[in-house]
Amino acid sequence: MKALPPSVSLIEAARDYPVYEIRHAKAEARIAAHGAHVMNWKPASATHEVVYLSPDAILREGKAIRGGIPICWPWFNAHPSDPKLPSHGYARDRFWELREANEDENGVQLVFTLDLPALNAELRIACGETLDLTLTTRNNGPETIALSGALHSYFSVSNIREVVITGLAESDYLDTVGKRTPRHQNGDVRISEEVDRIYHSVSAVTLHDPTWKRAILIEKSGSPSTVIWNPWIEKAAALGDLPDEAYEDFVCIESAIANESAIALEPGQSHGLSTRISLID
Numbered sequence: 001m002k003a004l005p006p007s008v009s010l011i012e013a014a015r016d017y018p019v020y021e022i023r024h025a026k027a028e029a030r031i032a033a034h035g036a037h038v039m040n041w042k043p044a045s046a047t048h049e050v051v052y053l054s055p056d057a058i059l060r061e062g063k064a065i066r067g068g069i070p071i072c073w074p075w076f077n078a079h080p081s082d083p084k085l086p087s088h089g090y091a092r093d094r095f096w097e098l099r100e101a102n103e104d105e106n107g108v109q110l111v112f113t114l115d116l117p118a119l120n121a122e123l124r125i126a127c128g129e130t131l132d133l134t135l136t137t138r139n140n141g142p143e144t145i146a147l148s149g150a151l152h153s154y155f156s157v158s159n160i161r162e163v164v165i166t167g168l169a170e171s172d173y174l175d176t177v178g179k180r181t182p183r184h185q186n187g188d189v190r191i192s193e194e195v196d197r198i199y200h201s202v203s204a205v206t207l208h209d210p211t212w213k214r215a216i217l218i219e220k221s222g223s224p225s226t227v228i229w230n231p232w233i234e235k236a237a238a239l240g241d242l243p244d245e246a247y248e249d250f251v252c253i254e255s256a257i258a259n260e261s262a263i264a265l266e267p268g269q270s271h272g273l274s275t276r277i278s279l280i281d
């Protein structure tokens with residue numbers, strides 16, 4: 001790869017842990033090579049962080065970063081048939097390769113890749129006033145592969161009890177807290193308990209935060225499922241890389257392909273999973 005553009009510098013956020021730091025007129029961001037993981041992104045117009053990063057996140061090979069935008073690939077959550085395989089796939093626990101880095105007046109564009117024996121992932125990140133992520137999976141093997149995964153975005157909020165998520169009203173969802181139960185969403189989503197839901201929805205959603213006087217629009221494509229997750233009190237306390245009270249500070253809104261909606265990717269075929277995150281008035 002040719003030299004990094006002027007707005008991008010390579011830092012060691014921890015020992016042997018390279019992170020690309022972006023300081024551009026349109027946005028600031030940090031992206032770890034480990035997981036091709038967006039750790040922070042703050043467009044110039046934002047007064048608060050948009051993406052939430054746990055202050056206790058662990059930066060170490062083989063350990064997923066808590067917060068930011070983990071890439072769950074090539075499956076979502078528990079592997080459908082082998083519980084010994086890592087939750088959310090291999091992508092967030094490995095170093096990806098940076099293939100391209102460019103900038104223009106709108107921001108910075110980075111391309112990362114990761115190869116498995118029969119599958120290739122390419123993540124394109126365009127970071128400016130909006131943040132665009134496109135994950136393209138190509139099946140290079142001889143077998144059809146059931147592809148699931150997610151762009152598992154953590155969003156910073158003033159307080160979880162204050163926010164409203166619009167765009168999912170009247171959708172059906174699978175409630176995965178306790179016994180997995182199909183349910184229907186009446187009205188908009190508000191969070192006052194542990195939430196772990198797979199919405200069957202291709203729609204954009206908006207995260208309204210009246211205290212911070214802002215709304216975040218989350219658009220997507222190639223994604224039949226939207227996952228909403230907040231661990232709430234007990235599960236947050238059980239997570240070693242998240243402060244106990246931090247469940248109040250974020251909500252995950254994930255552009256996903258849940259295992260139940262896995263895509264049958266035939267040999268030679270590709271699939272694109274994208275999200276666009278922007279602040280709206």
Ligand SMILES: O=P(O)(O)OC[C@H]1O[C@@H](O)[C@H](O)[C@@H](O)[C@@H]1O
Pocket residue numbers: 064077087088152196197227229254
């Ligand atoms: O702790 P992890 O592996 O990062 O997963 C966090 C959460 O990720 C969400 O996407 C899942 O729906 C939850 O079930 C899971 O607990």
